[in-house]
Amino acid sequence: MAVVPLQYRFDGPRHAPVVLLLPALGTKWSIWEPQMPELTREARVLRVNHRGHGESPAPEGAYTIAELGGDVLALLDRCEVDRCAVVGVGLGGMTATWLAAREPERVSRLALLSTAAQLPPAARWQRLAALARSSGTVSVVSEYTRSWFTPGFADQRPDIVSRLADELEEVGATGYAGCCDAVATVDQRALLARVRAPTMVVSAVHDPETPPGYGQRIAAGIPGARFETVAGAAHLVNIERADRVNELLVEHLGI
Numbered sequence: 001m002a003v004v005p006l007q008y009r010f011d012g013p014r015h016a017p018v019v020l021l022l023p024a025l026g027t028k029w030s031i032w033e034p035q036m037p038e039l040t041r042e043a044r045v046l047r048v049n050h051r052g053h054g055e056s057p058a059p060e061g062a063y064t065i066a067e068l069g070g071d072v073l074a075l076l077d078r079c080e081v082d083r084c085a086v087v088g089v090g091l092g093g094m095t096a097t098w099l100a101a102r103e104p105e106r107v108s109r110l111a112l113l114s115t116a117a118q119l120p121p122a123a124r125w126q127r128l129a130a131l132a133r134s135s136g137t138v139s140v141v142s143e144y145t146r147s148w149f150t151p152g153f154a155d156q157r158p159d160i161v162s163r164l165a166d167e168l169e170e171v172g173a174t175g176y177a178g179c180c181d182a183v184a185t186v187d188q189r190a191l192l193a194r195v196r197a198p199t200m201v202v203s204a205v206h207d208p209e210t211p212p213g214y215g216q217r218i219a220a221g222i223p224g225a226r227f228e229t230v231a232g233a234a235h236l237v238n239i240e241r242a243d244r245v246n247e248l249l250v251e252h253l254g255i
Contacts, residue, residue: 003074007055008048010079012040017108018084019043019253022072022092024114024236025179026137026144026168028054031089034242035249042255046084048075050091052175060174062129062181065188069098073106082106085253086197089113089238090210091179094186097218100199101191109253110197113245114207114235116214117188117221125184129177137176138169147209147235160239192221199225200252202245204237226252 009029019039021032029047039045050068052058072095076084085108088096093115100107119125131139145165154161168176199222203215212229219227228248233240 002059004051004057004059004071006048006050006071006075008046008075008079010044010046011036012044013042014044016042016044017255018046018081019255020046020048020072020076020081020084020086022048022086022088022095023050023053024090024092025050025183026053026171026176027164027236028167030167031164031236031239034239035246038246038250039253039255043085043253046079046081048072050175050179052172052178056175058172058175058178061178062185063178065094065098065182065186068095068179068182069102072099073103076106083108085109085111087111087113087249088115090115090235091183094183094188097188097191097195100197101188101194104194104196107197110195110199111202111249111252112199112215112218113202114204114210114237115218116210117192117218118186119183119210119214122184125180129180129184132173132177132180136173137171140176141165141168144168147207149236149240150206150232150234153233153240189221192218193223195222198252200228200248201225202228202230202237202248204233204235204241205229205231206233207235207237209235
């Protein structure tokens with residue numbers, strides 16, 4: 001499959017070191033807003049939207065993590081970014097892992113949030129893909145967003161929950177389903193040992209999608225990786241516990 005020209009944007013000082021942020025499945029670059037004030041003080045932040053998300057094109061058919069990673073590599077080449085730190089959450093974390101293993105000289109530091117090297121059962125992701133293709137992304141919102149936040153946060157900040165649900169509904173069915181297929185088939189366990197960048201793996205204590213055991217296994221497979229858990233959050237830990245995640249990122253990225 002051909003490379004897709006991803007929608008992207010830069011923020012922060014023009015000549016500062018680049019930090020690439022990769023979002024979760026069904027979300028756009030807006031999920032990183034809680035990190036922007038901290039990261040843009042000393043870094044040039046590059047945000048992207050995966051295939052079919054935002055204004056990024058969505059080819060028909062199933063995608064793979066390698067194809068999503070290839071899109072990002074092509075973007076880095078186009079933007080003349082030879083080396084950068086990479087932060088990913090969920091699907092973005094899988095893509096970030098592929099980048100760091102495939103092109104280790106291009107990734108200076110790596111932070112993986114709420115992600116997994118493999119995420120069974122594949123049948124669940126195949127079912128979500130089929131449902132989106134037949135009935136649109138509106139048909140998956142209720143089920144898919146259930147893991148994003150703890151009930152307490154959802155009650156306190158219904159505005160955030162509603163906004164992200166609306167953004168998911170705007171994601172094209174083709175792009176969402178193709179990315180679900182990528183998650184269904186991913187198995188990066190053999191890639192982990194090839195990651196050379198200093199790595200931090202962060203898991204949320206109350207994440208039902210990728211509970212801490214998944215993060216522990218990633219950290220165990222990457223040489224020298226650091227593992228952190230964050231209390232009081234579910235899958236989108238960078239939003240629900242932005243305070244703690246920002247502390248961890250600033251420390252790990254050295255900015």
